[in-house]
Amino acid sequence: MAKLGNISLHIEKEGESHKVEATMYAVEKGESFTDHVAKRPSEFSISGYILSDSWENSMAQLKSMMEKGEITKYVGKMIAQDVIITDISGDHDSTVANGAAIKISLRRIRITKTAWVKASPKSKTTRKPVSNTGKKKPVAKTPRKSSAVYHVIRKGQTYWYLFKKYGTSIQQLRSWNKWPDTKIPIGGKARVK
Incomplete structure (x- = not known):
């Protein structure tokens, strides 16, 4: 038994994929290669069955999560946090009376945390003294050319x-x-x- 968000699934197979994107162009000898490699988000695939008397509602809920781009968590043999559903496909046959076979693709979303902290209205914040560092220097005003004809x-x-x-x-x-x-x-x- 596995869970995707709050939906129970009977998963038979889980897979994961981790990739990087590397440059196709020549790199100067001696130059650091790390500047030419970009990490791709991890992707996961799960396949099994969605089984219950209200499996259509569960399927509709999964589709809604996918269309809204809802960030969720998958817990099965593997655990994948901060994922979105990128693909859902299902098979319906006569061997499963109260459900359907299902394949779902997931992609991990990188969530960053801001360094800024919102001050509470009760606390008194202290500010750094203002300095001229980084301020724009005044520019001498040039006389505008007259647009008169x-x-x-x-x-x-x-x-x-x-x-x-x-x-x-x-x-x-x-x-x-x-x-x-x-x-x-x-x-x-x-x-x-």
Whole structure:
């Protein structure tokens, strides 16, 4: 009898697999090879039977655990903690009246613990004195380039002409350029945007 989470299983066969991923590329002679090997998570396979009068409910619960990615524990001949179900397959035949044959694949999930501890609201925490180490140094502000657009006035051009060409209101053109409507100088540089 074995248990996966809170579900009892009759397991006949258990297997485990441990792998690493190694580089396919050349490694410089004398260089540490450990930088070119990545540990893969351990995987487990179990096969046997799920037997009970409500075996369909147990099967549905296992599928739900798999789909939610629920971290659980397997206890049988071997013990696998912090595992998720990655695959479930079942066989139904006439020799088993109150259950089904089942194969399940499990993968160990690496769970890390944080170094940070949440302070309780009652305790008074002491902080390290603030230092300038690691702070950004002030950067000298460079003058921003103006996004203003200018137009050189030609003979016969008026604020109305500039309004039609650039879409800036006549009132705004007057406030930027300070020329009377009848005395816009030819060759003058008028701000239009």
